[in-house]
Amino acid sequence: MSRMEALLNLVRPTQRELARQANEEPKGRTRMSGIYELLRRDILECRLKPGVRLRFEELRALYEIGLSPLREALMKLASDGLVVLEEHKGFRVAPVSRSDLLDITFMRKEFDAMGVRLSIEKGDDAWESSILASLHELSKKPKLGPDGLVDAEWEKRHRAFHLTLVSACGSPWMLHFREQLYDQADRYRRLSVQYLREPRDHLAEHREIAEAALARDSDAAVFLIRRHLDRTVQILLAADGVLSAEL
Amino acid sequence: MSRMEALLNLVRPTQRELARQANEEPKGRTRMSGIYELLRRDILECRLKPGVRLRFEELRALYEIGLSPLREALMKLASDGLVVLEEHKGFRVAPVSRSDLLDITFMRKEFDAMGVRLSIEKGDDAWESSILASLHELSKKPKLGPDGLVDAEWEKRHRAFHLTLVSACGSPWMLHFREQLYDQADRYRRLSVQYLREPRDHLAEHREIAEAALARDSDAAVFLIRRHLDRTVQILLAADGVLSAEL
DNA sequence: ATATCTTTTATTTTCGAAAATATTTGACAT
DNA sequence: ATGTCAAATATTTTCGAAAATAAAAGATAT
Numbered sequence: 001m002s003r004m005e006a007l008l009n010l011v012r013p014t015q016r017e018l019a020r021q022a023n024e025e026p027k028g029r030t031r032m033s034g035i036y037e038l039l040r041r042d043i044l045e046c047r048l049k050p051g052v053r054l055r056f057e058e059l060r061a062l063y064e065i066g067l068s069p070l071r072e073a074l075m076k077l078a079s080d081g082l083v084v085l086e087e088h089k090g091f092r093v094a095p096v097s098r099s100d101l102l103d104i105t106f107m108r109k110e111f112d113a114m115g116v117r118l119s120i121e122k123g124d125d126a127w128e129s130s131i132l133a134s135l136h137e138l139s140k141k142p143k144l145g146p147d148g149l150v151d152a153e154w155e156k157r158h159r160a161f162h163l164t165l166v167s168a169c170g171s172p173w174m175l176h177f178r179e180q181l182y183d184q185a186d187r188y189r190r191l192s193v194q195y196l197r198e199p200r201d202h203l204a205e206h207r208e209i210a211e212a213a214l215a216r217d218s219d220a221a222v223f224l225i226r227r228h229l230d231r232t233v234q235i236l237l238a239a240d241g242v243l244s245a246e247l
Numbered sequence: 248m249s250r251m252e253a254l255l256n257l258v259r260p261t262q263r264e265l266a267r268q269a270n271e272e273p274k275g276r277t278r279m280s281g282i283y284e285l286l287r288r289d290i291l292e293c294r295l296k297p298g299v300r301l302r303f304e305e306l307r308a309l310y311e312i313g314l315s316p317l318r319e320a321l322m323k324l325a326s327d328g329l330v331v332l333e334e335h336k337g338f339r340v341a342p343v344s345r346s347d348l349l350d351i352t353f354m355r356k357e358f359d360a361m362g363v364r365l366s367i368e369k370g371d372d373a374w375e376s377s378i379l380a381s382l383h384e385l386s387k388k389p390k391l392g393p394d395g396l397v398d399a400e401w402e403k404r405h406r407a408f409h410l411t412l413v414s415a416c417g418s419p420w421m422l423h424f425r426e427q428l429y430d431q432a433d434r435y436r437r438l439s440v441q442y443l444r445e446p447r448d449h450l451a452e453h454r455e456i457a458e459a460a461l462a463r464d465s466d467a468a469v470f471l472i473r474r475h476l477d478r479t480v481q482i483l484l485a486a487d488g489v490l491s492a493e494l
Numbered sequence: 495a496t497a498t499c500t501t502t503t504a505t506t507t508t509c510g511a512a513a514a515t516a517t518t519t520g521a522c523a524t
Numbered sequence: 525a526t527g528t529c530a531a532a533t534a535t536t537t538t539c540g541a542a543a544a545t546a547a548a549a550g551a552t553a554t
Contacts, residue, residue, distance in 0.1 A: 067537090
């Protein structure tokens with residue numbers, strides 16, 4: 001095979017790939033990864049409520065899937081800390097607690113602070129422009145949809161913006177841990193503030209953070225990010241009776 | 248040598264024999280968690296070498312276990328970052344690289360520094376005494392066994408000592424992430440320094456760290472811990488051709 | 495010879511039944 | 525009523541076979 005043909009083969013999808021794209025399969029390729037994504041979403045969005053027991057017969061009927069991929073997906077979710085497994089007793093959706101939320105927030109602040117510091121130190125022009133780009137996309141989407149719920153697309157862009165801020169840190173492990181905690185925090189957020197109207201100017205906060213990062217002002221960026229996360233957790237604690245009541 | 252024997256260059260006792268050896272097997276232990284521990288150990292101790300393909304037929308014969316618990320255990324190990332899964336192509340032992348080792352070390356320093364700072368701030372008398380206790384136990388065991396290999400019991404006590412230092416930090420998530428990285432680092436350690444004679448006074452280093460922690464001198468403790476971890480990684484990089492060669 | 499298309503083989507993934515374990519129910523005695 | 529033990533039920537866990545997919549080998553045509 002000539003070099004040019006080899007290149008073309010890389011660029012041009014094979015017939016099989018085209019066929020696969022045509023067929024509907026937007027989820028994972030195996031049943032296991034498909035059900036994993038589905039369960040993860042349902043847990044993060046609190047359709048599966050904290051503490052709820054996950055019986056195999058129910059899940060099997062609900063998601064129309066066999067036992068093997070189901071167990072494997074739940075195992076992975078257990079490693080993510082989204083479900084808990086008690087041996088011979090089965091899986092449950094991970095419980096929530098005020099102390100857990102505080103711990104998650106504490107670690108998120110540490111990760112995001114460390115991440116943005118390193119990114120400011122190491123980030124190049126591409127990093128700077130990606131901040132501008134993700135801030136722009138975020139600003140173009142209103143937070144609340146027509147139904148008063150937080151817009152799904154906004155959440156996606158919000159996640160992307162905060163990831164961009166730390167994306168030049170150079171530590172894959174940090175980004176991995178950070179993402180795990182972002183998921184955890186997401187669940188708490190959706191647990192209590194589905195309909196809550198916050199007296200808060202998100203866009204201004206995000207713009208401030210982006211400006212500090214672009215100005216390479218580490219201390220300011222860290223301060224603003226920490227305050228951003230603190231405000232969120234304060235609102236959650238104030239809004240949710242269960243979380244604020246617990247000692 | 249058969250393919251199966253090649254996978255592990257050690258004859259390993261069967262599941263049944265292991266159960267007999269361990270006088271007390273915790274009741275209600277599943278086959279999945281048993282095989283998980285076994286695989287984890289074999290990976291951490293590099294009997295299953297980095298990058299090796301893990302075929303189900305081989306594993307099934309080697310560990311005398313069915314497919315379901317095996318897949319679940321591998322799934323969990325994948326979440327731990329000890330194996331990688333390529334869908335429809337199977338599992339492999341996670342590869343190693345110089346950059347990964349450096350990232351792991353970087354994050355471990357951050358975690359241990361943060362952890363000991365918090366522990367010094369929050370730790371009570373029980374924490375102080377547990378430091379003394381674990382240091383004492385560590386000092387009573389020589390690092391190298393009669394065969395010149397690092398003693399397994401020493402490794403256990405070494406792990407326990409470093410855990411104790413950060414155990415009063417009050418953040419379960421931090422301890423969780425930290426442990427994951429300790430495992431990862433363990434694998435790199437065993438990859439290259441099985442027989443290496445280090446010109447290094449471990450006991451003195453550990454005593455220094457303990458003293459700084461007990462004196463509630465955060466800066467000193469953090470400095471000593473970082474130096475401790477830096478020294479280890481330097482030795483690993485110097486010892487292992489593969490790791491030091493890679494760009 | 496090279497590329498493309500089948501056929502064959504190797505391996506992973508999934509399913510449903512069987513085994514193992516926990517939980518509930520019911521009988522019996524105090 | 526209450527506690528204990530055995531049987532019955534519910535649920536999880538494990539197994540091996542079947543289906544699905546990828547990789548390798550063979551065949552055909554340009």
